[in-house]
Amino acid sequence: MASHFDSVDPKVDFVAKEEEILKWWDDNDIPARYRKLNDDKEKKYSFIDGPITANNAMGVHHAWGRTYKDLFLRFRNMQGYKQRFQNGFDGQGLWIEVEVEKEMGFKSKRDIEAFGVGKFVEECRKRVDRFAERISNQSQRLGYFMDWDNSYHTKSDENNYTIWHFLKTCADKGWIYKGRDVMPWCPRCGTGLSQHEIVTEGYQDITHDSPYLKFPLIDDGHEGENLLVWTTTPWTLAANVAAAVNPEYTYAKVEDRGSVIYFSKSLLESLKKDHVLTGEAKVLGEVKGSELVGLRYKAPFDELPAQDEVRDQHRVLSWDEVGEDEGTGIVHTAPGAGAEDFKLGNENGLTPIAPLDQNGIYKEGFGEFTGKSAADVKDMVFESLKEKDLLVRVNKYTHRYPVCWRCSTELVFRLVDEWFINMDEIRPKMQKATNEMNWYPEFGKARELDWLKNMQDWMISKKRYYGLALPIYACDCGNFDVIGSSEELKERAVEGWEEFEAAGASPHRPWIDGVKIACSDCGETVSRIEDVGNAWLDAGIVPFSTIGYKSDPEYWKEWFPADWISESFPGQFRNWFYSLIVMAAVLEDSMPAKNVFAYALMRDENGEEMHKSKGNAIWFEDAAEKMGVDVMRWTYSRHNPASNLNFGYKTGDEVRRQFIIPLWNIYSFFTTYANLDDWTPDDCVIPSSFGFTPDGEQNGFESWTMPEGEGFSELDRWILSELNQLTQKMTDNLESWQLPYAAGGVEQFVEDLSNWYVRRSRRRFWKTEGDKDKNAAYSTLYTCLTTLSRLLAPFTPFFADIMYRNLVAERIDDAPDSVHLTSWPKANASLVDEDVMNQTRLAIRLASLGRSARAQSRLKVRQPLGEFVAEVRHDWEHFALAKIENVLKEELNVKSVIDASEMGGLLGFEIKPNLRVLGPKYGKQIDEIRNAIQAADANEIARASEAGETISIGSFELEADEVLIERVALENYAVATDAGYAGAVLTVVSDELKAEGTAREVVRVIQNLRKSSGLKISDRINLWISCSDDVTGALMTHADYIAEETLADNVDIGAVLSDDAQGVAASESLDLDDGNKVTVNLEKA
């Protein structure tokens, strides 16, 4: 025997409830039982988690992505798929190093070296472990059911060695090579930065001293002539090799300050304005850029030993990238100190000079600059140029310049050796895989393909400490070996293996660096290169390393490729998605995952980007405490993932008010009345709707047919139809990753349930006798709520379980303990009744129009009116109108409902062509018909159309259904229209109606008085009403109605208050619209 429901307070602290449930889950081992639910199932759904960087606490943007992951995992679990539930942590790479450096107060790589690389790496690991635990806890607060004791770590040996295997595979194909490139470099951190690191937050507006200087030409016939050159990086001048002009431009030859100089003609005026030229500058002639190409010049620091190799290479190059928006139209080119310069130099066979070491200090061969920092030499440069009479002018120049994203040091460009994977042969495989994958949103595929089209070789090395130890052993002889596994290393080790093993054999710096091998070519002892790996290697290998690619190939085959992955898309096309695709292409010529579910970026409530430094970022813990996790999760779930999400406490409040609280109110309403009536699930006449097994086999609701004679009403039929349609649509939408549609469907359903089903059914629950009608209402509402709790389980796991536990688990013996142990509901198609849904939709629409019409005429709903006239659009709606007549009468408090088409005499007509029918038939003649209709007699057309006769309009013979007839307002009616529908109320109020209105008004006052006097809903009362004579009659007529509505045993109505009422405390007066006054007194009977 089921017991009463726990009472549900409409005033609820959701956050406290969530914490209670969380504890209950923990105490009862729900997450683990949930994960094991499908252990014996055949069908699998493989999710590979994109690792979260275990480097800081979670922000709400992390919660966004993790909500998606949890949501789809839960959905598939309820559907009975076996899953792995493995979370992943990213815990290697520069990100971690940066935070540890901050923690330790380190300023540069030298500090790390001084501290000891081994100790530093240990600190990094500790930080990762610390935050992995923190994030695990926070994720559990989010309701994320993962196998938290079994998370994978990219810092694990397995992960690192699997990358070795990948690199070895590449090396065997000859794809690994050492290359030189000029890259952005932070002199403080002593490392290169990838393009990605600069893009994110790596630019600042910086003002530099920017010199204009002369490059003297030395060819015969050009003696005394100079190129005018401009640069924003004076320190690169010592590494100058060439100058570049645009061959298409016209260059001016100008005499100024006693020198002859060349520059782009179009810049003449702006150079004067900037005081680079004097007002006296004299144009001597002009030449095409192409004519300058090949001229030789003397570079400003030709005397330096470093220039020895390139002194005879100084000449003018042709480069169509040269612009004339700023500068001089002649570009100083230092291939060893600029990225574009390097490329241009390569194309022209120049020798790059690399002036700086890893700390940004000039190397040997740069004279007085040697030993100085690039940042400090600009004045020395200017002095030297002045002495040589090469300096024309120094101006301040403000521009966006790249800085290090962690220490804000201005970046330099350095020529360095790095290791690359040649992508030429991998690219087609990647393109094929990308095409085979399903991308959500769909444009993801186009973006990834675009990236692949343009991608260059993958630079995999990084000159840092804590990361993948690249297993590359480069010998001085020019040969290099790549090691593919721990076993291979052991076999080939010639020294250091024992020490390495003793230290734990973890393939990390510094321990790994002690192991040396013999060069496979010359036999010399070789050390590992010092570089560590690009962090995306760590994340990309995950679909192999975490599911036993090397250790358990059979298991791996079961779970690869993943059925789905999910991550935020803006960065991941070139990061995680990219590295996943590379590795799957190289190792298996396969796609890594079948479905990619990606989402955009989070903004604050005002649409601004969230930044910790800006102060508008929200920590997950704060949000969980203030708004609650269900609210957060619902906000995420209802959003279109392809567009950015504006998120904040206000949006949270909105979601709570619009969705969570209304649903809670329904739940509260249900339990309140069910308890009053001693209604329990035992009384439910709809079979178990909670899915006792994950595959739903015992879910009787899915094949139930609504019995006759059990009291089910049209309203029940309707909401159960909506419920089953919702179930079907939710299933379809979730299977096709259409989250906003799924969530939107629930919102619409809850609104229908609240504002139509429950409101229209209230009297069924209130009434005192417990008949079949009442039981059908309880059964229906109970089924709606219990089904909703399961549909919502993946979305709002807390709320869903709160409802489920109270309504089901704690009432029914063999029901699963938690909603998360139930199955996904199956729709009962036989209960989906399009007709009843359309009818109700029409009733809702017309009721709304009726209320609108009432509002216009300022007639309260309490005041009964004579007629409501409805104008509908479709044939079937005329029939439907008869069926919803009673509903409309009640909703609108009217005596009759009339189809407007039946009262042609009362309403005016407007005739319109039915374009949907006429369009295809008459084509271009439509306009003619339109005009003819305008000119014709509307009443006659309407009559003919109603009668189904052929209508003659001008030269056309139209069928009855080829015109549309609308009615317009007439006297004594207030009309409201919407989308072709209209509703009108007759605004004339008879005495009889007025009396009824008064009675209802009085009832309202009595009900308020009951409430304010603290009476229970079921208490009976005695009632005395005093009022003027002309109201007395009205009230007497409706005395029975008043008594019934207010549970009054005795009703005394009169002009004078009877003696019995003297001293009765509860009393209230009411002023009627017509000036009459009514006073009500009551006491408990």
Added chain:
RNA sequence: GGGCCUGUAGCUCAGCUGGUUAGAGCGCUACUCUGAUAAAGUAGAGGUCGGAUGUUCGAGUCAUCCCAGGCCCA
């Protein structure tokens, strides 16, 4: 310069395969209902659907071009 996305009410966004009078939430104003009340409902104002051209009987929706913004690449 190339690729992708976006442009609909003051703000944030829906509008599926082209079809009669383009919707919601928020905000604002007014009102109503209140034994679900930390609610709910109704109305009002507010839109030449970024612009142009084309296809079509008919375009917010399809095509082409242009403009603006965002992201990616060069």
